Amino acid sequence: GENVEQHPSTLSVQEGDSAVIKCTYSDSASNYFPWYKQELGKGPQLIIDIRSNVGEKKDQRIAVTLNKTAKHFSLHITETQPEDSAVYFCAASDLGSGNTGKLIFGQGTTLQVKP
Amino acid sequence: NAGVTQTPKFQVLKTGQSMTLQCAQDMNHNSMYWYRQDPGMGLRLIYYSASEGTTDKGEVPNGYNVSRLNKREFSLRLESAAPSQTSVYFCASSRTGFGYTFGSGTRLTVV
Numbered sequence: 001g002e003n004v005e006q007h008p009s010t011l012s013v014q015e016g017d018s019a020v021i022k023c024t025y026s027d028s029a030s031n032y033f034p035w036y037k038q039e040l041g042k043g044p045q046l047i048i049d050i051r052s053n054v055g056e057k058k059d060q061r062i063a064v065t066l067n068k069t070a071k072h073f074s075l076h077i078t079e080t081q082p083e084d085s086a087v088y089f090c091a092a093s094d095l096g097s098g099n100t101g102k103l104i105f106g107q108g109t110t111l112q113v114k115p
Numbered sequence: 116n117a118g119v120t121q122t123p124k125f126q127v128l129k130t131g132q133s134m135t136l137q138c139a140q141d142m143n144h145n146s147m148y149w150y151r152q153d154p155g156m157g158l159r160l161i162y163y164s165a166s167e168g169t170t171d172k173g174e175v176p177n178g179y180n181v182s183r184l185n186k187r188e189f190s191l192r193l194e195s196a197a198p199s200q201t202s203v204y205f206c207a208s209s210r211t212g213f214g215y216t217f218g219s220g221t222r223l224t225v226v
Contacts, residue, residue, distance in 0.1 A: 004157075023125050034213075036215075046215065094213075101165070102212075
């Protein structure tokens with residue numbers, strides 16, 4: 001089955017700097033890669049996702065890149081703000097005919113943005 | 116809009132006790148999922164239901180059972196709780212596998 005590895009486990013940056021979180025996956029059939037943000041005491045929330053037919057996707061200060069050949073994808077947050085402090089999870093899934101869309105998650109990255 | 120509602124939010128059980136975690140969604144989603152979250156291990160899939168009437172095992176199903184009561188509700192049952200089941204449990208739903216919506220979680224402690 002799919003296995004997703006996420007690094008680093010913790011990341012501390014100064015406000016205004018960029019943050020990068022990286023994930024690798026094992027199943028070449030995976031074709032959907034979402035990122036979730038989890039604030040303290042809450043459930044994870046989808047912040048951005050990418051499908052395998054796209055190499056990069058941006059939404060304001062966040063972007064995700066995908067390298068299918070190397071089986072890795074990354075989350076980039078620019079101009080970080082204190083409210084970006086949270087736990088971030090990557091995930092992978094094989095969505096297609098006959099597949100149920102179950103997501104396999106990475107271990108999570110705790111991002112701290114220092115004012 | 117409520118989204119995904121989980122009850123209870125907190126629970127303490129003694130070893131060997133049983134309980135059912137409830138989950139309901141009001142978004143007309145076909146698929147529903149149960150995950151557990153443990154420090155350093157991310158979210159691990161326990162069981163899922165791709166559509167009403169079907170359920171399948173995930174990565175860590177041992178010690179759990181599920182029921183897809185109808186399209187809205189998906190419950191998780193611990194028949195004989197063990198300390199290793201101390202965790203935060205999340206229910207999620209999705210229409211097609213994209214864009215999961217998660218509940219706010221149930222924090223379970225087994226003593």
